[in-house]
Amino acid sequence: MSSDSTKKTIQVALGICLVCSILVSSAAVSLSSRQAENKQVDKIKNILAAGGIDYTNQDPQQLYNDKIKAVTVELESGKIIDDPKEKSDLLVPKNFDIKKVSNVPELSESIPSSEDIAGIKRKPSYMTVYEVVDQSGNIQKYIFPVHGKGLWSTMYGFISLDNKLKTVEGITFYEHGETPGLGGEVDNPNWKASWKGKKAFNEEGEFIIEVLKGKVDPSNPNANHQIDGLSGSTLTTRGLDNLMKYWLGENGYGPFIDKVREEGSHEEI
């Protein structure tokens, strides 16, 4: 058989395809645990960043172990679940994955469309809340996971509040698919920094942060609870406004926030 016959060409092409597919799939399998590990480290870095903890030149995992205490909160009651493992391994903070838990019927619930301003359809019935603690174990800040629809994607992030649950300490997004330079400006450090110090609740305890379409007018009396919208990104901006309102409202962490206000932090309960 001549070396340039059709049969030989097909055999060589199939051989190359087989070798390549074996190489690609073994790389994917061997790297998957590394990818999961990197994703976990990235999440930890975002939790630290939202809590205003600088991790440059430090081991993020060590800082997280020293400064963060993660608790499992039942959203409807606002109660902290002391032994989440008893309900499910998936609720243990180190295993907690919003996407996974949202798909387990007994650990999650569908959201009536009239309430679903974050556009997420289902939510976990329990969420992990992160407390920033000092060396004596006193709570300095709370960090709440938040998520909701932007234009192209569901955006996943954190918002941190001071221990009196009054002002914003920081925000970060660790996963989204918005357009770089438009909705992707959720990652802009200046924009994220503009949240720090904003007054988050009114006298009645309602979450009052507004992400505006446009810029905040500093002379406006409401400026201390307003945030600049992302320019050219009306839909991502609206998504941000809605997802924060959802998660810090009565269907999100509201009952937990009310409980902490009424009873003091759970350390004192």
Ligand SMILES: Cc1cc2nc3c(=O)[nH]c(=O)nc-3n(C[C@H](O)[C@H](O)[C@H](O)COP(=O)(O)O)c2cc1C
């Ligand atoms: C390629 C492309 C990417 C876009 N990405 C975003 C985005 O990430 N977020 C967003 O809100 N709008 C994005 N937009 C703009 C929206 O399509 C839409 O025009 C805009 O949100 C509406 O804003 P307006 O009411 O100010 O016109 C994008 C537009 C194009 C053409």
